[in-house]
Amino acid sequence: MKLETIDVRQSASAADLVFEALRKAIIEGALAGGEHLRQDHIAQMFNTSRIPVREALKRLEQDGLVTNERYKGTVVAELSTAEVEEIFEFRALIESEVIRLAVPRLDARRLDEARGHLEDFAGEADPSLWGTINRNFHYSLYAASERPYHLQIVRSSLDRVDRYLRAQLTLTDGMRRARQEHEAIFDACARGDADEAARLTRAHILDASRSLTAFLENRRR
Amino acid sequence: MKLETIDVRQSASAADLVFEALRKAIIEGALAGGEHLRQDHIAQMFNTSRIPVREALKRLEQDGLVTNERYKGTVVAELSTAEVEEIFEFRALIESEVIRLAVPRLDARRLDEARGHLEDFAGEADPSLWGTINRNFHYSLYAASERPYHLQIVRSSLDRVDRYLRAQLTLTDGMRRARQEHEAIFDACARGDADEAARLTRAHILDASRSLTAFLENRRR
DNA sequence: CTATTGTATATTGGATCCAATCTGAGTAAA
DNA sequence: TTTACTCAGATTGGATCCAATATACAATAG
Known part of the structure; x- marks a missing residue:
């Protein structure tokens, strides 16, 4: 046998x-x-x-x-505001490039998957799940870049600040803005406009960074 | 007392x-x-x-x-040619940005240090030392960026491919070209031209990548 | 009463021992 | 000859034990 x-x-x-x-x-x-x-x-x-x-x-x-x-x-580990800021600056650099590489490789399946996460994000009432859904949305687009090393670094840098990012989503109006920005990013991807998707992703991350550092500075005072 | x-x-x-x-x-x-x-x-x-x-x-x-x-x-770990290529692509992205951030912060002391490594590099006959001197040259410039997280990632990504890079310096005409490119990068830094330094750094890394992948493909055949 | 010193306890770092698994040589069967 | 099987040694993963250090608290001198 x-x-x-x-x-x-x-x-x-x-x-x-x-x-x-x-x-x-x-x-x-x-x-x-x-x-x-x-x-x-x-x-x-x-x-x-x-x-x-x-x-x-x-x-x-x-x-x-x-x-x-x-x-x-x-x-x-605890991060200073400056450290959080630097990591967001880094993420803006990498993730905008990753999505630029991903857009021309996106197919219908991946776009559907991303759209699903987008809807999950909009429909989810429990703030403790927003962080994970947020990650899923971005990853489903990034995955198409076919750059395993880049993705590993993206994961590692996001890991370091995810706690802070989740706080920002939950404790400020971050969620609302994130949703709008995600939709714009998704649309650019669906249109196949890589440069615009990159520009929007960069703006999305830097926007979250500004909101978060303002929040952190407030907290510490 | x-x-x-x-x-x-x-x-x-x-x-x-x-x-x-x-x-x-x-x-x-x-x-x-x-x-x-x-x-x-x-x-x-x-x-x-x-x-x-x-x-x-x-x-x-x-x-x-x-x-x-x-x-x-x-x-x-052994890296495939594709993996080496991806890491060099990543380095080109990060290191060009890091040097762009560094240039406006460079002072005379750091420039002197970099010039020293440049001369070491030109004067060193022992190929086994080229890799380290190469690192020192780039780091002495990057350090001015005041971005500890970025520098840590630069270190980590270079660590992964350093073996291969050293082989490329030693076993091809990489050393000669690297020396010329280093001088051009240094000049741009000394002039305070951040964009040019970034452009040259990017080209320097991609040039090494092309030379290295060609070498690796040859080897494996 | 305060500061310093001694001491007991908690905690980490490292060594040694045991269990689980892999590997490869040897053997038997088709 | 080739393939499957067995078993012993090698190697890794984990548990237990010991050593080094830190921390908290009591004791004592000033």
Whole structure:
């Protein structure tokens, strides 16, 4: 008898699971900036020893999501307003270029997918889901760029500021503006106007940045 | 009595030392692509247990310098020609923008430093040092941009392709062309012409990319 | 009462040990 | 000859134990 060789999805290691869970918690804001991540505590939560936890923390540190001081421990990274601003400036540069590359490669399927996220975004009442839908919308367009490295960097830079971006969407009128801007971006993509899509994406990110830094400065005062 | 409070430089952890050593070996090409990194072997080389080695390998994996398969091990990452090309395309985008931001902030000290690296580059006979001098030249200019996040990404993307870039400098006429292009970039910076410096930097990186991909395609045939 | 010192506890970093899995040589069967 | 199978060694992943350091708090001197 000959069986199909099934590509058994190799189960993730404990370290991978811990890493993904912590990453998600940080970018969603479930873990606040400055919060102390105790190895022991996390290990108990995941029913493992501290070893996989430590590997996960090292990976998070490499991504800039946490910082570690020897013998003191690991805390969720906090960004200054200047740092947030710089990362948004960076995103504006990369993401506008990525969408410029994506537009000529967009097909009907992807456009439909993006339109779906657009509608989800407009129809979703629960603010805790806006951040994820926002990401999905942009990614569904960016994916067409066929630039895996660029997309990885986009993901990494967005990870760092996602907590702040979610706050901005929720706590200001960011959601309303984002919706309008998304529609304009989508229209430019549907028309095949890459330069306009790039220009609008850049403006969209810088708009969010201005709104967010104003909000942060207010908060801190 | 009052003593000067000296900032005792906290000794790096074993994991940090291993990480830096392996990183250096990979970007310099001392460890070839595809090479298997055995935890045990590395641990012995550094006189430690495997624990810090594993943490270092996790960090390298996060940076894309190595890849890991569960229970199989960690190997030095190998990039396809397409991947190398994409990373150079990315670098052209970022580094041209970084130097545009840097030019208006360049002062005499930094320009002198860059000129020094330029002369080092021209005068150095040992090809194994060209890669590092090349990096130093560009960094001394980029540093003025005052964009720590951008610089970190520049470092990370260059790390991934540095092995290949060094090969291109050494094994083709890349060195000669790089020297000419560096001089042109430096002149534009010294004149304060940010747009021209950005344009030349972009061309410099894309030129190296073309030369390198041609070289790699030849090699693989 | 305050500042300094000593000490106990908590926490992290690293070493050693055990379990899970891969790999490859050797063997048997078609 | 070739293919499948078995088993031993090698290697990785994870658990447990020990060492180094930090932190909080009590004790003591001024």
